[in-house]
Amino acid sequence: MQTIRHLLCPVDLSEPAGQSLRYAAALSSLLGSDLTILYVRSGQADARKSPGTSLEGFARGIVGVVHRFAFWNVRVKPSQKSSTPRAPWRPISSSWALTVGLDCSGFSSDR
Amino acid sequence: MSERVIRRSHAPVLVVPFGMMKATEDSLRLATVACAVDLSEPSRRAVDYAASIAASAGARLLLVHALEWSEETDTLPNAGKSSLPSSEDDAIARMNELLTEDMRVRCNPELVVGYGRAADELQRVVHERAVDLVVLGVRRRTLIDRVVFGSTTQGLIRHGACTVLTVNTLESAQRR
Numbered sequence: 151m152q153t154i155r156h157l158l159c160p161v162d163l164s165e166p167a168g169q170s171l172r173y174a175a176a177l178s179s180l181l182g183s184d185l186t187i188l189y190v191r192s193g194q195a196d197a198r199k200s201p202g203t204s205l206e207g208f209a210r211g212i213v214g215v216v217h218r219f220a221f222w223n224v225r226v227k228p229s230q231k232s233s234t235p236r237a238p239w240r241p242i243s244s245s246w247a248l249t250v251g252l253d254c255s256g257f258s259s260d261r
Numbered sequence: 262m263s264e265r266v267i268r269r270s271h272a273p274v275l276v277v278p279f280g281m282m283k284a285t286e287d288s289l290r291l292a293t294v295a296c297a298v299d300l301s302e303p304s305r306r307a308v309d310y311a312a313s314i315a316a317s318a319g320a321r322l323l324l325v326h327a328l329e330w331s332e333e334t335d336t337l338p339n340a341g342k343s344s345l346p347s348s349e350d351d352a353i354a355r356m357n358e359l360l361t362e363d364m365r366v367r368c369n370p371e372l373v374v375g376y377g378r379a380a381d382e383l384q385r386v387v388h389e390r391a392v393d394l395v396v397l398g399v400r401r402r403t404l405i406d407r408v409v410f411g412s413t414t415q416g417l418i419r420h421g422a423c424t425v426l427t428v429n430t431l432e433s434a435q436r437r
Contacts, residue, residue, distance in 0.1 A: 180317060
């Protein structure tokens with residue numbers, strides 16, 4: 151049988167995206183697979199120089215989403231936290247993409 | 262957006278309708294997984310994913326196939342075409358061929374054969390059997406495939422009755 155090893159969840163930080171992220175975290179926990187969030191910033195602007203778009207800033211935004219949707223025991227992977235803040239932004243055509251890995255192994259109802 | 266991603270992605274794509282998992286829920290409800298099959302060889306890949314998820318979640322696995330009945334001739338239009346099942350028994354036999362022994366042991370699959378348009382039959386099964394996840398094989402070769410995709414996959418996604426996992430069953434299967 152095919153094994154699902156890695157889930158990729160694109161988000162725009164809207165409420166529907168938060169719900170799909172929560173579903174992805176629960177599924178990731180259920181399947182024992184990795185989960186990576188993908189956020190794409192459209193346009194020509196250099197996202198790496200914009201305030202609030204560093205990895206830490208984005209991680210804080212994710213934590214906000216986590217709390218907003220009762221997204222318990224899901225953490226940004228330590229390896230992501232220790233990265234250079236601006237390094238994970240990658241150019242895609244005229245946009246910028248940021249990926250953040252989440253540890254969902256503890257996803258549960260424990261609060 | 263979802264349709265464009267589904268068409269271009271070589272990896273399976275999961276579409277989660279808004280409201281499918283509420284903030285008050287603590288865990289994912291995945292009690293019944295249905296896999297729609299057209300009994301072609303590429304259907305195996307979709308069945309593989311459906312069985313894997315069902316086994317991990319301890320969910321019931323349904324394999325669903327629709328036989329299109331012609332009211333004008335009161336026959337199956339498939340009759341006489343060797344690539345398609347000519348009867349319900351034939352369809353069940355060919356659905357069984359898609360299952361491995363491992364799948365039978367771990368998922369206890371149930372075979373469901375309906376009569377009518379694939380999209381209608383699938384939506385009926387989703388409603389009547391309280392399906393939580395539908396796994397669909399998606400081909401993207403021809404205009405006809407696009408029409409089928411539109412009627413089956415899009416119908417399910419837009420209806421928003423359950424989560425849908427689309428699996429590209431052609432080129433991607435050979436690349437991985």
